[in-house]
Amino acid sequence: MEDAIRQYKQAIHQLNPGVTADEWAYFQSGFTIHTLKPKAFFIEAGKHNHQLGFITSGLIRGYYLNEQGExxxxxxxxxxxxxxxxPSLLMHRPSRYNFQCLEPTTLIAVSYEHIRAGYDRFVGFERNGRLIAETVLMEQQRRIESFQFDSAEQRYLDFINSNPSLFNRISLTHLSSYLGIERPSLSRIRRKIVGL
Known part of the structure; x- marks a missing residue:
């Protein structure tokens, strides 16, 4: 558990090197550490999400069910x-997404209530929240723009270049769904790239 906390502290300091000892102590006082098995849910569709999670080990997949149940x-x-x-966290509405573990996963969670209380208590604390939100938003924006501007092959290449540690940890089915590419088409793209 100490390693997980140290890892989280390092991530916070990388985002915001100006975090004070008092801010960190307050932040840490609201931690809960979760050890989840594969297929366990961190967030479930239809339920309110009240927590911000930081993964110290493992892998989570976010997904939703479309009208066809896929x-x-x-x-x-x-x-x-x-x-x-x-959206669920900030607007207090049920999540539309499932966040499910693909591997044994350890994460540190902090309730949004604790985070908001930190905003009121520490002048610099809002910076942490803003920087974390910006990190998540930038990743979401990158994904949206990849669908708008990149070919299927480019989306695949960008994914494997940006996520080399994930390549052998996720199924081809999940990857094709994430990239918006039919599985047979993704297999053809992979064969083409290997043949280059």
């Missing part, structure tokens, strides 16, 4: 990544 992968979150559904 699950559509929207994100993967692995070590040193932030896991939350911000």
């Amino acid at each position: 699950d559509i992968t929207t994100l993967f979150v692995s070590e040193n990544g932030w896991a939350t559904d911000y």
Whole structure:
């Protein structure tokens, strides 16, 4: 557990080197550490999300069910990544997404209530929240723009270049869903790239 906390502290300091000892002590006082098995949910669709999670080990897949009942992968979150559904967190509404573990996963969660109380208590504390939100938002924006401007092959290449540690940890089915590419088409793209 100490390693997980040290890892989280390092991530916070990388985002905001100006975090004070008092701010960190307050932040840490609201931690809960979760050890989840594969297929366990951190966030479930239809339920309110009250927590911001930081993954210290493992892998989570975010997805939703479309009108045909198919699950559509929207994100993967692995070590040193932030896991939350911000619309559910900020607007107090049920999540539309499932965040499910693909591997044994350890994460540190902090309630949004604790975070908001920190905003009121410490002048610099809001910076942490803003920087975490910006990190999540930038990843979401990058994904949206990849669908708008990049070919299927480019989306695949960008994914494997940006996520080399995930390549052998996720199924081809989940990857094709995330990239918006039919599985046979993704297999053809992979064969083409290997043949280059």
